[in-house]
Amino acid sequence: MSTQYPLTLTIDYPDRRLGRLSSAFRVFTVIPIAIVLGAIGGFNASWGANGHAYSIAIGGVGLLFLPTLLMLLFRRRYPRWWFDWNVQLMRFATRVGAYLALMDDRYPSTEDEQAVHLDVAYPDAASLNRWLPLVKWLLAIPHYIVLFFIDIGAIFVLIAAWFAILFTGRYPRSLFNYVEGAIRWHSRVLAYALLLATDHYPPFRLAA
Numbered sequence: 562m563s564t565q566y567p568l569t570l571t572i573d574y575p576d577r578r579l580g581r582l583s584s585a586f587r588v589f590t591v592i593p594i595a596i597v598l599g600a601i602g603g604f605n606a607s608w609g610a611n612g613h614a615y616s617i618a619i620g621g622v623g624l625l626f627l628p629t630l631l632m633l634l635f636r637r638r639y640p641r642w643w644f645d646w647n648v649q650l651m652r653f654a655t656r657v658g659a660y661l662a663l664m665d666d667r668y669p670s671t672e673d674e675q676a677v678h679l680d681v682a683y684p685d686a687a688s689l690n691r692w693l694p695l696v697k698w699l700l701a702i703p704h705y706i707v708l709f710f711i712d713i714g715a716i717f718v719l720i721a722a723w724f725a726i727l728f729t730g731r732y733p734r735s736l737f738n739y740v741e742g743a744i745r746w747h748s749r750v751l752a753y754a755l756l757l758a759t760d761h762y763p764p765f766r767l768a769a
Contacts (some may be wrong), residue, residue, distance in 0.1 A: 567684070568752040568761040570769065574661055574737055578730035580666040584686040585727060589621045592659045594669050598657050601650065624650060626755050630694045632686075633757060642760040647756050655744060662715075662740050663722055665731060679748065684758050691755045694757050702753040706762060708746060711767075741765040742767025 583590060602623045625643045632638050656669040656677045665676045683694040722736045 566749055566764060567682040567723055567761060568680070569629050569769065570655070570741075571680045572678070572741045572744070573665055574575075574734060575665060575676070575732060577662070579726050579732060581727055581730055584663050586725065587661060587663060587723075590668075591657065594623075594657055594660070595670070598654060601653075608728050613760045624755055626768075627759070629757050631664065633689060633694050634691055634752050637686050637691055638687070639684055639757070641683065644681075644683055644758065647678075647758075649683050651681075651748065651756070652677065655679055655748065658744060662719060662744070663713050663726060664737060664740065681756065689753065689757075689758050693760055697754045697757065700762070701750050704750045704765070706744075707765060708750070711746065715740055725764075745769065 565590055565743050603695045624647050629639060629643055629647075632640065632643075647706060652674070653669070653671060656665075657673055659665050659677050660667075660669045669675070718736045718739050722740070724734055725731060725733050725736070746763070753761070
């Protein structure tokens with residue numbers, strides 16, 4: 562019997578003909594939005610004048626991991642706006658990933674949900690183990706190992722899906738389910754080890 566994990570992810574199956582030209586050149590058409598996603602990592606610029614130091618953040622800051630870890634460790638709090646930022650960033654990154662994986666031929670939106678439905682339950686910080694965030698990245702190592710082989714399989718699946726779309730305009734359902742499961746698995750490990758949204762250890766499965 563399976564229990565629902567605090568992170569859920571489904572991607573709408575495109576039960577229609579996909580754009581063959583867009584799919585053929587997907588590695589190129591994804592570049593602009595991939596640059597936008599990469600820029601969210603951001604960087605800091607600083608300068609000094611008249612004995613004063615100034616700094617400004619250029620771009621975003623990526624996932625708020627270290628600040629969240631410190632807040633959970635010392636205050637047992639997870640600021641809601643930090644959580645919302647992390648979840649929205651995950652959703653955006655997943656839309657870009659789904660587009661690159663040929664699962665949707667609509668260009669990834671920076672705001673709209675589109676075909677990707679990712680939800681994470683907001684945690685009760687007081688119920689989370691305050692020390693576990695220090696070692697979650699280490700406890701997730703078995704998942705990293707398994708996902709390495711899952712990702713190798715996904716490469717071959719994507720190649721097969723690419724050819725299938727070019728010749729038929731369709732994404733074979735079984736191949737789609739595998740890629741969706743791989744993305745879901747990655748997302749659950751991320752929610753556990755870096756998002757710090759749950760103490761529930763991620764399941765070893767592709768299925769929802």
